[in-house]
Amino acid sequence: MAGAKLLTGNAVVGQSGGPTAVINQSLVGVVEGVRSGLMATGNVQKIFGMRHGVNGLTKGDLVDLSEVPQDRLERIANTPSAALGSSRDKPDKDYCAKILKACEQHNIRYFFYAGGNDSSDTCRIVNELARSSGYELRCFHVPKTVDNDLPVNDHTPGFPSAARFVATAFAADNLDNRSLPGVKINVIMGRHAGFLTAASALARTVCGKDDDGPHLIYVPEVAFDTDQFIADVEKIYSKLGRCQIAVSEGIQDAKGEAIGAKLIKNAQTDSHGNVQLSGSGALGDQLSDLIKSKIKGKDGKPPRVRADTFGYLQRCWPDASVVDKQEAREAGRVAARAAAAGELDGSIALIRAPGTPYRCEYKRIELTDVAAKTKHMPKEFLKGTNDVSQAFIDYVKPLVGALPVFERL
Secondary structure (H helix, E strand, O other), X not given: OOXXXXXXXXXXXXXXXXXXXXXXXXXXXXHHHHXXXXXXXXXXXXXXXXXXXXXXXXXXXXXXXXXXXXXXXXXXXXXXXXXXXXXXXOOOHHHHHHHHHHHHHOOEEEEEEEEOHHHHHHHHHHHHHHHHHOOOOEEEEEEOOOOOOOOOOOOOOOHHHHHHHHHHHHHXXXXXXXXXXXXXXXXXXXXXXXXXXXXXXXXXXXXXXXXXXXOEEEOOOOOOOHHHHHHHHHHHHHHHOOEEEEEEOOOEOOOOOEHHHHHOOOOOEOOOOOEOHHHOOHHXXXXXXXXXXXXXXXXXXXXXXXXXXXXXXXXXXXXXXXXXXXXXXXXXXXXXXXXXXXXXXXXXXXXXXXXXXXOEEEXXXXXXXXXXXXXXXXXXXXXXXXXXXXXXXXXXXXXXXXOOXXXXX
16 A cells, blocks of 8 residues: 555565576665665665575674665676575564564564565565564565566566576577587476576577577476477487477476476475476486487487586576666665555566567566466467467567677588
């Protein structure tokens, strides 16, 4: 509810979940927004940063950001990964009680948390417990996730930069695959949504030839069938003598069970119960073995097959999208402005404005609109069982920005 009375005390900001190339832009955006708003009005005396999210808050591990010089903030904003450190803690009732106690001890009245699905849920839990306990606290979630799977949002900060990495990595890898022909599999992040894997399709525009990869793209939104997979690869390989493949780590069978999770023995899980898919090359290795056992070349021998799991590398590559940097920074500022306007809580959503050229708008939505929820690729972004549509290319291009142009003999 905008226009509610402003509280007087301190503000705290934290980063949670997987780091990105631009999450520090959001951190700096919050600091700038609080300084120009709530600090200017005298409602906030200090801005604290939580070391490693709410874990640091409960331990009193805080850093005073109130007077950090602007030139240092600019360097921090343009540095990848989480400057304050991150966390995957999922607070239960007892944990939340510690969070509220820490807020009382440090007179924190404004709580800003940058993160994805699980982080927005943490923000919701803290917010609801504060209300039920009678402690006045304003909680705001700043969106972030390379998976691009937050509902309501057209896209989320962190995704455009990771998509840029995937596109350029596939473009270079496509040339490698052409130089030494064979089958190349690249496994991309994306537990439930295939947006990041789909971004590999932009690599085809870098050289601009009809036979450029990726030749096959597999995302979680389409049921993965091993027999169809082999038929797809064999068709491309028999025609070109090579095949480049993009595979989401979260591909699922017809029953909705993740292929990678079934293949990883003694898999580690985080506090949210998620199997850590990106820390294993099991999916790529298994698909490689499958191809070697099922496909034979003209000489009767299996093709040369290699697999790479991009893993954490794609999250924080220091070549961020210009659009991503600007939007991540503004999302933090908008959260701070919402607090200064008297909003009680909320998450900041990025909404694509209609028409061209590309433009983004920002909207406060309810925490429950995004908390622990997942957005999937719409059907219009998919093309058959192993590709993406032109509609997806048109969607992602302005986010990623200009890509390099390669040439070949």
